[in-house]
Amino acid sequence: MDAKPDFRTLQHFIAGDWVDAAGGRTFEVLNPLDDSLYARAARGSGDDMRKAVAAAAAAFGNYRETLPRERERWLLRIAEIMEERKQDLLDCLIDEIGSPVQKAMFEFDKGLTMIRAAAGMCRNVRGETIPSDAPGKFSMSIREPLGVVAVITPFNVPLIKTTRLVANALAVGNTVVHLPSEMAPHLSLLFAEIVAEAGFPAGAYNVVTGYGHEIGDDLTGHETVDFVTFTGSSVVGQHISEICARNKTPNTLELGGKSPTVILADADLEKAVPLAARSIFMFGGQACIGSSRFYVERPVYDEFVKRFAAIASKVGMGDLRDPATVIAPIISERQRARVRDHIADAVAKGATIVTGGDWEGNRCRPTLLTGVTGDMTVCRSETFGPVTAIYPIDSYEEGLEKANDTDYGLSSAIFTRDIDKAFHFARNIGAGMCHINGPTIHDEAHVPFGGNGASGVGREGTDSDMEAMTELKWVTVQL
Ligand code: NAD
Numbered sequence: 001m002d003a004k005p006d007f008r009t010l011q012h013f014i015a016g017d018w019v020d021a022a023g024g025r026t027f028e029v030l031n032p033l034d035d036s037l038y039a040r041a042a043r044g045s046g047d048d049m050r051k052a053v054a055a056a057a058a059a060f061g062n063y064r065e066t067l068p069r070e071r072e073r074w075l076l077r078i079a080e081i082m083e084e085r086k087q088d089l090l091d092c093l094i095d096e097i098g099s100p101v102q103k104a105m106f107e108f109d110k111g112l113t114m115i116r117a118a119a120g121m122c123r124n125v126r127g128e129t130i131p132s133d134a135p136g137k138f139s140m141s142i143r144e145p146l147g148v149v150a151v152i153t154p155f156n157v158p159l160i161k162t163t164r165l166v167a168n169a170l171a172v173g174n175t176v177v178h179l180p181s182e183m184a185p186h187l188s189l190l191f192a193e194i195v196a197e198a199g200f201p202a203g204a205y206n207v208v209t210g211y212g213h214e215i216g217d218d219l220t221g222h223e224t225v226d227f228v229t230f231t232g233s234s235v236v237g238q239h240i241s242e243i244c245a246r247n248k249t250p251n252t253l254e255l256g257g258k259s260p261t262v263i264l265a266d267a268d269l270e271k272a273v274p275l276a277a278r279s280i281f282m283f284g285g286q287a288c289i290g291s292s293r294f295y296v297e298r299p300v301y302d303e304f305v306k307r308f309a310a311i312a313s314k315v316g317m318g319d320l321r322d323p324a325t326v327i328a329p330i331i332s333e334r335q336r337a338r339v340r341d342h343i344a345d346a347v348a349k350g351a352t353i354v355t356g357g358d359w360e361g362n363r364c365r366p367t368l369l370t371g372v373t374g375d376m377t378v379c380r381s382e383t384f385g386p387v388t389a390i391y392p393i394d395s396y397e398e399g400l401e402k403a404n405d406t407d408y409g410l411s412s413a414i415f416t417r418d419i420d421k422a423f424h425f426a427r428n429i430g431a432g433m434c435h436i437n438g439p440t441i442h443d444e445a446h447v448p449f450g451g452n453g454a455s456g457v458g459r460e461g462t463d464s465d466m467e468a469m470t471e472l473k474w475v476t477v478q479l
Pocket residue numbers: 152153154155156157179180181182210211212213214215216217220231232233234236237239240254255256257287288289382384410450451455456
């Protein structure tokens with residue numbers, strides 16, 4: 001008998017079956033901590049993707065007729081099985097994408113909440129009665145599921161995104177084809193095992209693994225796909241948006257960010273500085289809503305920089321399974337090169353590294369930059385590493401203007417005791433989300449999460465996905 005290989009082999013999950021890629025091709029998934037082989041996964045082709053879409057389309061006819069109590073029960077069962085398999089999910093988040101256990105736990109807890117909140121959607125797929133000017137006409141709106149939903153997720157929060165988007169689509173009666181990040185396929189396949197065990201019918205949820213640039217268009221451009229929800233980089237989002245526009249496929253796009261935090265002179269620095277650190281260093285800065293720009297009023301600028309640097313230089317970089325560890329390895333060599341380039345470009349053009357800037361293996365030390373100017377890449381482009389710039393401002397008005405000087409518009413924050421300025425900021429910042437006296441990193445299952453401009457289109461969350469992932473149909477009855 002052949003010896004068992006010492007790495008995982010991952011297959012697609014299509015129509016309730018585990019299958020190899022057509023042609024048997026595979027690709028390597030590396031553990032980002034040391035670039036060792038984590039798994040070999042099926043390298044999907046256009047044929048695999050078409051098979052998955054056909055399976056989801058075939059399953060839709062019966063699935064849309066399932067009762068709310070069935071979908072609710074299956075979703076709540078997912079949450080139970082997730083708790084039973086918590087260690088498998090945590091290990092995967094740690095070893096497949098390099099999550100420190102603290103971030104893996106955060107994702108796991110959020111994921112559970114996403115599933116339970118989705119279960120609550122099943123009984124709320126509602127329309128309304130509408131007054132009519134026509135005598136004897138009874139008029140109403142009803143909500144119908146759309147059909148096949150394409151879910152495309154990034155590497156950095158695979159469990160949060162998978163639980164939220166897949167569960168919300170299934171809750172309202174759609175079937176799903178999921179293309180997970182090529183850097184995080186195992187997590188979604190673990191989730192597929194859980195979905196199957198929870199009792200969902202075959203074909204309701206399908207996962208095809210592979211390179212997005214090879215098979216993404218076969219999904220988003222497929223004529224049978226009725227809705228696309230994409231989370232990832234702004235460049236890929238733009239491409240998908242063009243495909244969806246051609247086919248008139250409705251979509252939501254959750255893309256990158258360059259989220260600002262404004263610190264006014266009256267802010268409580270004792271509270272603001274640790275939250276500032278949390279908002280950029282969590283998962284080594286690989287968070288779409290991380291704050292990579294801090295605008296600090298001059299009277300507290302020096303003190304803020306001093307306190308921020310003191311925290312940054314002590315952020316945990318130990319074993320990923322140590323709860324004190326915060327800094328994660330940067331996911332891939334391509335991403336590492338981007339982080340290095342952003343720091344080197346800033347330094348070459350005159351910025352100062354207050355702390356950090358160097359690396360330990362594949363982990364970049366928490367890095368604070370001052371003296372950053374508009375011609376530096378780090379000022380405008382998403383770095384996706386533990387790197388942030390601190391800029392002095394002379395007034396609140398200047399802070400708002402600079403915070404708005406970006407193509408992105410995802411999250412934002414302001415720290416102040418002045419309620420008028422805080423609300424003025426919340427209403428005038430060109431971002432989809434604003435947190436007053438809280439960090440830019442915040443998410444909940446039922447809130448409208450999302451951004452504007454280069455950060456995307458549409459919102460996700462239970463209410464928003466209910467709107468987006470169902471069709472509102474007008475029905476009348478002549479009595
Ligand atoms: P990415 O754009 O490289 O990949 C995201 C997904 O897109 C992957 O599943 C990939 O396989 C797929 N893909 C690639 N080409 C495709 C194509 N042509 N068609 C369809 N799918 C394709 O992003 P990433 O590096 O995995 O994630 C990091 C990015 O995601 C950052 O920009 C970050 O800000 C963003 N992000 C945004 C949010 C949000 O909610 N706004 C959340 C997390 C991450």
